[in-house]
Amino acid sequence: MTQHVGIIDLGSNTARMIVVQYQPHHSFKLVEEVKENVRLAHNVGPDNQLQAQPIAKALETLRMFGNFCRAMGVNEVVAVATSAVRDAANQTSFLAQVKEETGLDLRVLSGDEEAYYSYLGMINTLGVSNGFMFDIGGGSVELALVRGRGLANTTSLPLGTVRLTEQILRSDTPSKAELKALDRHVDEALAGLDWFRPQGSKLPLIGVGGTVRNLAKLEQRAQRYPLDIVHGYTMSLQRVDEWASRLSKLNRNEREQLEGLNNDRADVITAGVLLIQALMQRCGADSLWICGHGLRDGIFYEHFLRGSQPPLLSDVRQFSVANLARIYGYNVLHVAKVRELSLSLFDQLQSLHGYGAWERELLEATSMVHDIGVAVNFYDHHKHGLYLILNSMLNGYTHREMAMIGLLTRHHRKGGVTDAGLGGVLAEGDLERLGKLSALLRIAEYLERSKSQVVQGVDCKIEKQQVRISVQAVGDASIEIWDANRKTNLFRKAYGVEVVIE
């Protein structure tokens, strides 16, 4: 049965709530996000007292979230607070006030718990098994080391972007002395972490949080990147160095002019990027992976995968493809048959295309989602499918893989092979790959044209000048065969041989 859970996260800067519609272990969809700039940690002095005005704003915001949940029929609410409340001297009275005025039981996460949920959010949405990771908030940064998809180490340090900016980078354009002080401050904070150091083999650094997402957006705009997706995007250390040095020289007004910069971040982005740079250097990472999912997602996965310990999807890619198919209501039998037929063609024609497990997996994933575009409009649903795939988030795949699955979907029915403007994320040979894989998918799709599994299987014979595909059918498959034969142009072009289906 479909349920709705609201997950509230009260941070030092922002209060956020997501509402997720889900069926445990089966499928989910984010249906709402509300965000308020509460600035709870504002004007907290050395005595760590949350101030009256931010407290009032936090209470109003939580009350509004509560109204929201009641109106939306959200029956479960999980509310957590991070460093601002964790460190507050008046934490107890604040929690009591929240409970009294909003009814919410605010759970205060320890730094390790915060790092754990960030990790859960990341490990269930990115296709990595090993790496360092960080989640930068306004008040603190959580660090972790991930090994074999497990959490090997965590820590939380008081190096949030608001904190670093207010305490150290106080000038409009940071002075040399401030930059040096920041560097020293970070160095000292990291000094005791013996696990946050270069490992036997190079590991990537995975970044969570608004700062790293905004860095990715700046870079994408500068590169005229064709996708509007930051999750799964990667940057080299060199590019991070360049941004750190560029941002250090700008004042707020100049930062605000940067294409892609979120104005709310204009005051803290410099400290954030300098911190990211320092983290990369420290752990010896040469690439930065941007992860668009963190703390709230981690809490959600714990909820979604209840009963699983640890709450990890066994296969992120497989799950997210199935989830996409499920939320758009796919035809299980049709999809299963198209998958079977296209993979059977792929395997039997291996000597013609020479591709391996990677291409096979892309073909399989595409067969799952090839019809989701019908949710927009039956007409041109292959084009709408590409749009949905690029905008609904296929977790665990690289951008190149997402583009490939989107483009295979785009070509499953008709038309010649095109990169649809996505050339910038493809690699050499991908257009040829696309042609060869689409050709197989298209034959499978037309053999399943009546969506009634009339064609049960295919048997390929590779002859000198042609490929002969014999169809095993239950009942009359003459129209399917006739149609599939009419859709073999792409095959002929891609493989350079004739094909006959009979």
Add this chain to the structure above:
Amino acid sequence: MTQHVGIIDLGSNTARMIVVQYQPHHSFKLVEEVKENVRLAHNVGPDNQLQAQPIAKALETLRMFGNFCRAMGVNEVVAVATSAVRDAANQTSFLAQVKEETGLDLRVLSGDEEAYYSYLGMINTLGVSNGFMFDIGGGSVELALVRGRGLANTTSLPLGTVRLTEQILRSDTPSKAELKALDRHVDEALAGLDWFRPQGSKLPLIGVGGTVRNLAKLEQRAQRYPLDIVHGYTMSLQRVDEWASRLSKLNRNEREQLEGLNNDRADVITAGVLLIQALMQRCGADSLWICGHGLRDGIFYEHFLRGSQPPLLSDVRQFSVANLARIYGYNVLHVAKVRELSLSLFDQLQSLHGYGAWERELLEATSMVHDIGVAVNFYDHHKHGLYLILNSMLNGYTHREMAMIGLLTRHHRKGGVTDAGLGGVLAEGDLERLGKLSALLRIAEYLERSKSQVVQGVDCKIEKQQVRISVQAVGDASIEIWDANRKTNLFRKAYGVEVVIE
């Protein structure tokens, strides 16, 4: 309860089936279309005998359609046949064979019935009340006169594109003599129709069928038209004249090179466009409206609106907006409140914007669909809303109106006003209109931020330098008011005055 109906249409050239998922009188969505090139009328001689080969193809196709319906759980099937079967000397034996081999009761439509269903398909999807109309098939053309949304006259003439091409335009490039013969032939066929003549006031000519859709596509490509929609597109007589004269000079090979031409139509497009030109001249129309819905849709509406006599939607625009909201599962209470608040702002600020009923209706329609983009992704759902609106078909609206509703949706949450590349379908002043209307919608949306109808109403006072909006609330609306005040930039820019919400 959701039902599925399959509607099969066996024409002279093509056999088509659509499958529509629907709840009677409430909502529907086309979920499948299957099309086969059967060419049933092929090689029918003067003795009007359907030939063995096309009959076999038709039977196989109908059997495939039947498999399809069974597999998809389609419980009702309506199957009709048009001129090829209507005119066939061996009609009785063909029908018996269909019944025996596929179980289908093929209903043979008379020419008048065919015209009636075309009209039903058109009148429930276009926002016109008066006009001449035609539906060109391979074998016949149906003509009608529509008055006050009613069907005043109909007739069916044996002037289908395949027939005209095979009988008259036989040369690769039509000869002068053939062109003259076609003209005379059409003239003679129309001679007796005293109602198909210029009326008191100029009426448009509305065209249904693949030929006119393809003509529109040719014109759109030539004009680099920004929308990929033919339904509701209009062309002047002059542009039709130019295409008729251009096509007359081309051979098949040259026609196939035309950008936008469907290759299946390369042999018959010339006869079709010449016929359209002749019809426009004959009835004195100076504009051609392209209608993307015809016979099958008409049969569907009879089904969908069962019990209504005649089966006409009382308001095409209103219905299609509601239908769009329904198929994407809208939040009824939230939408109702955003509509109420934005229209209330619109009415109270009338002296500031000076707009009338047309703009009010656009604002109202947008409030219904402003959140549908969440079906793609909550993030950027305003952008996805624009995509869905332009691709899911808002019937009854002009392309300019669709673009306006899409762009209002695009601007309901954030960002400055942009035409998003749709400048080519907007008119002068529309960007300003967009700014002023979006500003109202955005305030309404943020006053309904918690989706819990905390804000019940608004009361506007227009003062010298500013607009003062007082909010009537049940409960605490401080966050809503705070947020709405943060979203007034657009208002200030669009109206050039300050605004305070309190």
